[in-house]
Amino acid sequence: QSVLTQPPSVSAAPGQKVTISCSGSSSNIADNYVSWYQQLPGAAPKLLIYDNDKRPSGIPDRFSGSKSGTSATLGITGLQTGDEADYYCGTWDSDLSDGVFGTGTKVTVL
Amino acid sequence: EVQLVQSGAEVKKPGDSLKISCQGPDYSFSSDWIGWVRQRPGKGLEWMGIIYGGDSDTRYSPSFEGQVTISADISKSTAYLQWSSLKASDTAMYYCGRIEMATFDSWGQGTQVTVSS
Numbered sequence A: 001q002s003v004l005t006q007p008p009s010v011s012a013a014p015g016q017k018v019t020i021s022c023s024g025s026s027s028n029i030a031d032n033y034v035s036w037y038q039q040l041p042g043a044a045p046k047l048l049i050y051d052n053d054k055r056p057s058g059i060p061d062r063f064s065g066s067k068s069g070t071s072a073t074l075g076i077t078g079l080q081t082g083d084e085a086d087y088y089c090g091t092w093d094s095d096l097s098d099g100v101f102g103t104g105t106k107v108t109v110l
Numbered sequence B: 001e002v003q004l005v006q007s008g009a010e011v012k013k014p015g016d017s018l019k020i021s022c023q024g025p026d027y028s029f030s031s032d033w034i035g036w037v038r039q040r041p042g043k044g045l046e047w048m049g050i051i052y053g054g055d056s057d058t059r060y061s062p063s064f065e066g067q068v069t070i071s072a073d074i075s076k077s078t079a080y081l082q083w084s085s086l087k088a089s090d091t092a093m094y095y096c097g098r099i100e101m102a103t104f105d106s107w108g109q110g111t112q113v114t115v116s117s
Helices: none
Strands: A009-012 A018-023 A035-039 A046-049 A063-068 A071-076 A085-093 A098-101 A105-109 B010-012 B018-023 B033-039 B045-052 B058-060 B069-073 B078-083 B092-100 B103-107 B111-115
Touching: A009 A018, A018 A085, A018 A105, A035 B103, A046 A063, A046 B103, A071 A085, A085 B045, A098 B045, B010 B018, B018 B111, B033 B078, B045 B069, B045 B092, B058 B069, B078 B092
Parallel strands: A009 A105, B010 B111
Antiparallel strands: A018 A071, A035 A046, A035 A085, A063 A071, A085 A098, A085 A105, B018 B078, B033 B045, B033 B092, B045 B058, B069 B078, B092 B103, B092 B111
16 A cells, blocks of 8 residues: 555646646655656556656656655646556655655546 | 666466566666566556665565565676565566666566466
8 A cells, every 4th residue: 555645547638738646744755855657558667757856868848747745746748649658656755764656647648 | 777677477386486687788786776666467566675786785665575585696787586485466567677866767677477376
């Protein structure tokens, strides 16, 4: 049972924007950096955002991350059919001394 | 991005032992943490544990402590995940990845493990 909660699914039309929330606590999100991962169908996860809001080389600026208190948010603008995937947040939990992932969110492009 | 290559799919019976691998053919683990992640069919990602290549310091997530063994052979740039007695509930895709500040910045392609009688 994950300590980070995400909505099971979000959807929007092509070209629109979606946001995915990741809700945690003072021992994980509030106290540590958050990362976000994209998992396309049948593929391994891929790093999208690290250190709350930084993008690795090659990740388009349509993807953005932010954090406030015990919550983090991933934003995707200019939605494309190729963005249909599962998205996970992740961070460290200082109380558990363990890494944790969010419950995952499926993005559907209508 | 670091390339990590995992061993191939496995089909085993309950009670069998198994060791799967994760190799970085073009880089050395010696100054990095490598982690393992489980993904059961249709489910989310679960953090299993991590190992530091420099001294093989290993940390297990509580759910996996005593259930698996994580090891590494730096001379082969390879990390391992092993079971001494598999259960049907171990059926899953297993991913390895390089970790920097609790972030998996590179991932292997995954190893499917199927345990069935």
